[in-house]
Amino acid sequence: MNIIFYLPAILFIISGIPQMFKLIKTKSSEDISLLMYLITLLAITLIVIDAYLAKNNSILVSNLASLAITGTNTFLVIKYKKKKAI
Numbered sequence: 001m002n003i004i005f006y007l008p009a010i011l012f013i014i015s016g017i018p019q020m021f022k023l024i025k026t027k028s029s030e031d032i033s034l035l036m037y038l039i040t041l042l043a044i045t046l047i048v049i050d051a052y053l054a055k056n057n058s059i060l061v062s063n064l065a066s067l068a069i070t071g072t073n074t075f076l077v078i079k080y081k082k083k084k085a086i
Contacts, residue, residue, distance in 0.1 A: 009062030016069035023076040030082060037074040044070055 023029055044067045051060035 003058075005056075005058040006062045009065050012066040013069050016066075016073055020069065020073050020076065023073065023080060027080050028082075029077040029080040032077050034074075034077050034081065037070065037077050041067070041070050041074050 019032075023032075044063055047063045048060060048067055051057075051063060
């Protein structure tokens with residue numbers, strides 16, 4: 001296993017956790033781009049699929065952790081978006 005592939009995941013998790021806590025605390029996601037989270041979620045999902053098919057466990061495991069954080073944040077952004085009145 002190549003340890004260098006775990007460093008980006010650790011950094012990604014460190015960067016995503018404060019946003020998760022803020023979303024949970026404020027229960028508001030009005031100033032957060034849902035599109036950015038959806039694109040990031042798609043990108044990490046594609047990396048996970050590629051790592052699985054290539055049997056690259058270090059990239060797979062590290063990006064699964066990133067996927068969990070990004071997936072949770074995306075869910076929270078959707079959950080806390082206010083519905084606009086029609």
